[in-house]
Amino acid sequence: MTAAIIDGKAFAAGLRERVAQRVTRFAEQAGRAPGLAVVLVGDDPASAVYVRSKGKATKAAGMGGIEHRLPADVPQQALLDLVDALNADPAIDGILVQLPLPGHIDEQAVTTRIDPDKDVDGFHPVNAGRLAVGLPGFVPCTPLGCLMLLKDQLGDLSGLEAVVIGRSNIVGKPMAQLLIAESCTVTVAHSRTRDLPSVVQRADIVVAAVGRPQMVKAAWLKPGATVIDVGINRTPEGLVGDVDFAGALDVAGAVTPVPGGVGPMTIAVLLRNTLISAERRENIVGEGAL
Numbered sequence: 638m639t640a641a642i643i644d645g646k647a648f649a650a651g652l653r654e655r656v657a658q659r660v661t662r663f664a665e666q667a668g669r670a671p672g673l674a675v676v677l678v679g680d681d682p683a684s685a686v687y688v689r690s691k692g693k694a695t696k697a698a699g700m701g702g703i704e705h706r707l708p709a710d711v712p713q714q715a716l717l718d719l720v721d722a723l724n725a726d727p728a729i730d731g732i733l734v735q736l737p738l739p740g741h742i743d744e745q746a747v748t749t750r751i752d753p754d755k756d757v758d759g760f761h762p763v764n765a766g767r768l769a770v771g772l773p774g775f776v777p778c779t780p781l782g783c784l785m786l787l788k789d790q791l792g793d794l795s796g797l798e799a800v801v802i803g804r805s806n807i808v809g810k811p812m813a814q815l816l817i818a819e820s821c822t823v824t825v826a827h828s829r830t831r832d833l834p835s836v837v838q839r840a841d842i843v844v845a846a847v848g849r850p851q852m853v854k855a856a857w858l859k860p861g862a863t864v865i866d867v868g869i870n871r872t873p874e875g876l877v878g879d880v881d882f883a884g885a886l887d888v889a890g891a892v893t894p895v896p897g898g899v900g901p902m903t904i905a906v907l908l909r910n911t912l913i914s915a916e917r918r919e920n921i922v923g924e925g926a927l
């Protein structure tokens with residue numbers, strides 16, 4: 638048996654195209670483009686690469702992208718002051734402060750300073766709360782991108798057994814909330830889980846977000862399972878996910894590759910969230926499905 642390879646890169650390109658269509662209509666009605674501010678502190682090369690690709694995608698979608706670079710030793714107060722200024726700027730619809738931040742800066746303090754209605758990352762506790770209770774808000778880009786791929790692959794998810802490996806605020810917890818809302822039976826596994834192989838064995842859906850290269854073994858999977866690999870691990874052998882991809886191809890029903898799976902979805906959903914923020918802020922009803 639050979640699993641289907643879920644083409645996240647192609648799905649993301651389609652989503653970006655649909656976003657760009659709606660951006661055109663937004664700009665006609667609002668007299669301006671949606672604006673996304675990306676803040677990068679320090680000069681970590683991997684972060685700089687992500688920020689650059691976000692900037693390119695933003696412009697390709699017809700949006701305004703404003704990049705703010707601050708030195709690695711910037712005082713926390715200066716970063717908070719910048720966030721305050723972006724919160725108050727009517728041309729800015731979305732604010733993203735690239736994580737991780739240097740050790741002297743309290744990430745929670747920064748994330749919580751962003752206006753929840755410009756928080757296109759969905760990291761603010763108000764947005765986490767909105768997701769938990771089913772109110773409209775911003776959903777973190779990576780788990781929302783995973784959900785889009787799952788629904789595209791499987792249709793209705795109701796009643797399926799889903800296992801999320803990882804309990805981060807950025808991926809694991811919001812992923813679990815989204816799957817609960819789709820009426821899956823959800824298990825969240827983590828580093829203290831006893832007998833992870835047997836937990837994964839019952840899953841129709843596996844979302845792996847642990848950050849450990851090829852940690853999820855093919856032998857753990859239920860035959861036909863749909864496997865979403867959120868891991869992006871840089872190894873001497875190149876970029877690899879959290880799942881043994883080659884092995885999974887023989888057992889799974891469908892699996893996302895790394896690269897070309899979840900990663901491109903993260904950026905496409907960021908553009909979607911920024912467009913939705915702009916439409917809400919200008920009271921414009923978007924037309925055309927996303």
Ligand SMILES: Nc1nc(=O)c2c([nH]1)NC[C@@H]1CN(c3ccc(C(=O)N[C@@H](CCC(=O)O)C(=O)O)cc3)C=[N+]21
Nearest residue numbers: 687733734735736737758896897898899900901903904
């Ligand atoms: N506030 C904040 N929001 C984020 O969304 C955020 C962040 N901080 N910090 C860093 C992580 C990482 N991240 C990725 C985005 C795109 C790819 C992506 O496009 N990956 C491609 C290419 C990978 C490559 O070649 O490096 C792929 O998987 O195919 C990956 C990772 C967003 N992040």
Ligand SMILES: [Mg+2]
Nearest residue numbers: 737738739744
């Ligand atoms: Mg940190």
